[in-house]
Amino acid sequence: ETGVTQSPTHLIKTRGQQVTLRCSSQSGHNTVSWYQQALGQGPQFIFQYYREEENGRGNFPPRFSGLQFPNYSSELNVNALELDDSALYLCASSLERGAGGELFFGEGSRLTVL
Amino acid sequence: DAKTTQPPSMDCAEGRAANLPCNHSTISGNEYVYWYRQIHSQGPQYIIHGLKNNETNEMASLIITEDRKSSTLILPHATLRDTAVYYCIVRSLYNQGGKLIFGQGTELSVKP
Numbered sequence: 001e002t003g004v005t006q007s008p009t010h011l012i013k014t015r016g017q018q019v020t021l022r023c024s025s026q027s028g029h030n031t032v033s034w035y036q037q038a039l040g041q042g043p044q045f046i047f048q049y050y051r052e053e054e055n056g057r058g059n060f061p062p063r064f065s066g067l068q069f070p071n072y073s074s075e076l077n078v079n080a081l082e083l084d085d086s087a088l089y090l091c092a093s094s095l096e097r098g099a100g101g102e103l104f105f106g107e108g109s110r111l112t113v114l
Numbered sequence: 115d116a117k118t119t120q121p122p123s124m125d126c127a128e129g130r131a132a133n134l135p136c137n138h139s140t141i142s143g144n145e146y147v148y149w150y151r152q153i154h155s156q157g158p159q160y161i162i163h164g165l166k167n168n169e170t171n172e173m174a175s176l177i178i179t180e181d182r183k184s185s186t187l188i189l190p191h192a193t194l195r196d197t198a199v200y201y202c203i204v205r206s207l208y209n210q211g212g213k214l215i216f217g218q219g220t221e222l223s224v225k226p
Contacts (some may be wrong), residue, residue, distance in 0.1 A: 002157070016205050033212025042201060042216030043158065058211050094212055103212060105157030 002026060004106035006091050012112045013081050021076045021109045023091030031055075032074040033103070034066060035090040043090055049074055078111075086113045118202045123221040128217075132189040134220050136202030137181040146205050147178060148214070149187045152197040158201065158216075161187065192224045 003026035015020050025032050032048045035043035045058040049068035062078040072093070078085055088110050093102040119137040126132040138147065148163040162169055162176045164185075169176045175188040189196055199219040 002159075004157075031212050035216075042199075042219055043214075045213045045215070048212040058213070076173055092157070102160035102163070103158075103214065105159070107155075107157050 002104040004091060004093050004104050006109050008109055009107065010110045010112075012114060013044075013113050015081055017040035017081050017113075018077065018079045019081060019111060021078075021089050021105060021111070022025075022056065023076070023093075023106060025072045025074065025091075025093035026090045026104050029093035029095050029104070030072055031094045032068055032072065033092045033094075034074070034076045035092065036060070036085075037088040038084075038107070039087070039092060040060060046076070076083045083113050117215075118204055118217050120202055120217060120220045122194075122218060123223070125223050125225060126189075126192045128194060128226050130138075130224060132192040132196065134187040134189075134200050134202075134222065135184065136187070137184045137203050138202070141182050141204050142206075144206055147176065147182075147185050148203040148205050149174070149176065150201045150203065150214075150216075151196075152201070152219070153195075153198040161200075163205075187198070192193055194226065196222065196226050197224045198222060209210055 005024045007022050013069040034046040037043040046060050047057040048055050052068045065077045067075045088108040090108045092105045094103050149161040150158040152158045164176045178185045199221050201219040203214050
């Protein structure tokens with residue numbers, strides 16, 4: 001148990017729809033990052049939030065957006081869903097923005113786009 | 115962050131040591147070596163990290179060569195529950211927190 005919880009665990013959407021995934025960070029962690037993991041691949045970094053501001057982004061289009069709230073919980077929003085967005089979406093929290101600390105991952109939200 | 119190379123798969127007998135190699139020949143002086151593992155259908159789990167000295171914790175040992183171009187993760191007494199994909203990641207000291215570059219990892223199968 002990492003103390004990071006994600007919801008929903010599974011969901012199915014159709015192409016063109018929008019989806020919101022939620023993450024509750026481990027208590028006291030002020031940094032949250034999101035990853036996309038396609039089947040058979042390693043996780044790919046989408047973006048990171050630190051104290052409610054985006055603080056680093058991977059190679060993902062603007063239709064991937066996020067929010068971090070004052071209690072450090074977070075959302076990942078994906079607009080105009082495409083078939084290739086089908087993946088496991090992972091949230092990770094850490095204590096500080098700097099390097100050296102470990103990341104604590106949730107169990108993920110599995111999105112299927114039909 | 116430097117790129118890493120790992121064998122795609124390995125087998126290990128239960129109770130024996132599992133030695134997982136990682137090559138990171140372009141690592142720079144301010145980069146750490148991290149290991150995470152991902153058991154099927156779960157999120158990645160932190161195992162260990164190091165800069166240049168060998169490290170040990172309750173889960174594993176990390177051996178880094180003197181030139182820092184490669185490392186080995188050692189699970190001293192592998193169990194069936196250690197079956198997972200193991201990721202070796204190089205991460206800059208100045209990397210801002212949550213960004214890790216995952217490769218394909220090594221799929222370790224521990225067999226009875």
